[in-house]
Amino acid sequence: MFEKVLTGHINIPDSQKLANYEKTGGYRAWRKALKEMTSDQVIEVVKQSNLRGRGGAGFPAGMKWGFVPKTTDKPHYLLNNADESEPGTFKDRLIINGNPHSTIEGSMIASYAIRANTCYIYIRGEFVKEAKVLESAIREAYDKGYLGKNILGSGFNLDMYVHRGAGAYICGEETGLIESLEGKRGWPRIKPPFPAIEGVFRCPTIVNNVETLACVPYIIERGAEWFKSIGPASGPGPKLYCLSGHVKKPGVYELPMGVNLKELIYEYGGGILNDKKLKAVIPGGSSVPVLTAEEIDVAMDFDSLAKIGTMLGSAGVIVMDEDTDMVNALLNIAHFYRHESCGQCTPCREGTHWAEKLLKKIKSGQGTMADIDLLAEVADHINFRTICPLGDAAAMPIQSFVKKFRHEFEAKVRKSAA
Ligand SMILES: Cc1cc2nc3c(=O)[nH]c(=O)nc-3n(C[C@H](O)[C@H](O)[C@H](O)COP(=O)(O)O)c2cc1C
Numbered sequence: 001m002f003e004k005v006l007t008g009h010i011n012i013p014d015s016q017k018l019a020n021y022e023k024t025g026g027y028r029a030w031r032k033a034l035k036e037m038t039s040d041q042v043i044e045v046v047k048q049s050n051l052r053g054r055g056g057a058g059f060p061a062g063m064k065w066g067f068v069p070k071t072t073d074k075p076h077y078l079l080n081n082a083d084e085s086e087p088g089t090f091k092d093r094l095i096i097n098g099n100p101h102s103t104i105e106g107s108m109i110a111s112y113a114i115r116a117n118t119c120y121i122y123i124r125g126e127f128v129k130e131a132k133v134l135e136s137a138i139r140e141a142y143d144k145g146y147l148g149k150n151i152l153g154s155g156f157n158l159d160m161y162v163h164r165g166a167g168a169y170i171c172g173e174e175t176g177l178i179e180s181l182e183g184k185r186g187w188p189r190i191k192p193p194f195p196a197i198e199g200v201f202r203c204p205t206i207v208n209n210v211e212t213l214a215c216v217p218y219i220i221e222r223g224a225e226w227f228k229s230i231g232p233a234s235g236p237g238p239k240l241y242c243l244s245g246h247v248k249k250p251g252v253y254e255l256p257m258g259v260n261l262k263e264l265i266y267e268y269g270g271g272i273l274n275d276k277k278l279k280a281v282i283p284g285g286s287s288v289p290v291l292t293a294e295e296i297d298v299a300m301d302f303d304s305l306a307k308i309g310t311m312l313g314s315a316g317v318i319v320m321d322e323d324t325d326m327v328n329a330l331l332n333i334a335h336f337y338r339h340e341s342c343g344q345c346t347p348c349r350e351g352t353h354w355a356e357k358l359l360k361k362i363k364s365g366q367g368t369m370a371d372i373d374l375l376a377e378v379a380d381h382i383n384f385r386t387i388c389p390l391g392d393a394a395a396m397p398i399q400s401f402v403k404k405f406r407h408e409f410e411a412k413v414r415k416s417a418a
């Protein structure tokens with residue numbers, strides 16, 4: 001029987017309180033890290049665990065922490081990314097509301113590992129309630145002596161702040177987030193240099209997702225082997241899946257990494273709404289390539305999804321039934337990326353604009369067969385040609401929708417020509 005850890009106690013009253021978190025073993029890992037481990041030992045355990053980032057790219061957390069230079073007199077920073085703006089994604093919000101101390105404790109341990117004395121939790125502006133939950137949890141941690149100066153007599157100092165965003169999707173991208181935190185417009189930076197070398201205030205910075213950091217206390221407390229025993233060894237651990245769309249029981253499900261997508265939809269999610277047939281599934285938030293109903297017998301982990309040409313992304317599983325108009329669904333997605341493009345680079349700024357325009361034309365019955373090819377070509381010219389991955393995120397859904405559901409695009413064109 002799989003033991004829920006990230007969401008195990010969230011249904012008890014006042015689960016967000018420090019005292020209730022401590023009853024489940026909370027802050028033992030923080031004590032252990034400070035008293036029994038060096039920073040390098042913490043990094044080593046996280047490396048051994050194969051914890052991979054839950055924010056979208058799946059980069060190994062321990063390896064990233066190891067990139068922070070050891071010989072610099074600049075201050076280091078830990079940024080907890082609570083922007084959670086990816087369409088179809090609502091798992092970090094659940095952690096913040098129900099188990100905020102897990103991501104706070106994970107941020108403390110990560111700060112210790114990378115020798116940062118300042119941590120910011122960057123939270124999307126719309127999460128007003130969640131920002132308050134975090135602020136009061138941080139206050140509790142200060143009162144208990146888990147934050148501040150000379151924490152638990154260790155000589156280690158750490159301050160933690162909540163910083164609210166102003167509603168831009170691009171501020172979830174790590175360098176857009178860094179710019180925004182510095183008080184500027186959230187324009188992503190060209191990499192390299194990567195944030196671990198030159199991040200916020202041009203100092204070494206690690207950016208990690210809320211859920212990634214929430215896993216850390218459990219790894220330190222229970223060990224890397226425990227973590228690796230859950231799901232595939234190349235990217236294991238407990239995982240939060242967000243299930244939405246045409247499904248009977250939408251919600252956040254904590255399951256082992258690598259749960260079968262079909263099982264997630266039909267067993268945990270209760271199947272398709274109104275017992276309709278399934279048409280398509282987006283497995284990792286709107287930025288990743290779509291799957292057809294025939295492709296869903298797949299394990300929901302980084303490598304298995306990559307093998308079939310899509311991604312785990314933020315694990316935002318969007319289910320679409322047989323009645324879904326795929327041209328319209330793609331138009332919704334394209335509209336989002338056109339609106340959220342920061343405008344810095346031409347392929348993304350112009351390409352997202354033209355993609356939306358072409359889709360509107362096809363949807364309204366004015367499109368031609370050449371417009372379908374042009375739409376795919378526009379996406380090809382965005383992909384891999386931009387400063388940040390928002391461009392790829394805009395292009396990949398277009399490429400996959402047109403490839404896998406071309407007949408629906410053609411049907412609209414034929415209807416208009418008739
Ligand atoms: C357009 C865009 C939006 C993103 N939004 C988020 C977000 O809301 N939350 C998040 O954790 N990562 C987001 N990311 C990924 C971050 O850039 C970064 O990879 C992540 O925060 C690193 O944390 P992790 O290694 O723990 O996953 C976004 C990336 C892009 C390109």
Ligand code: SF4
Pocket residue numbers: 170187188340341342343344345346348349386387388389390391392
């Ligand atoms: S890809 Fe788009 S969002 Fe990213 S920097 Fe370029 S214009 Fe901005």
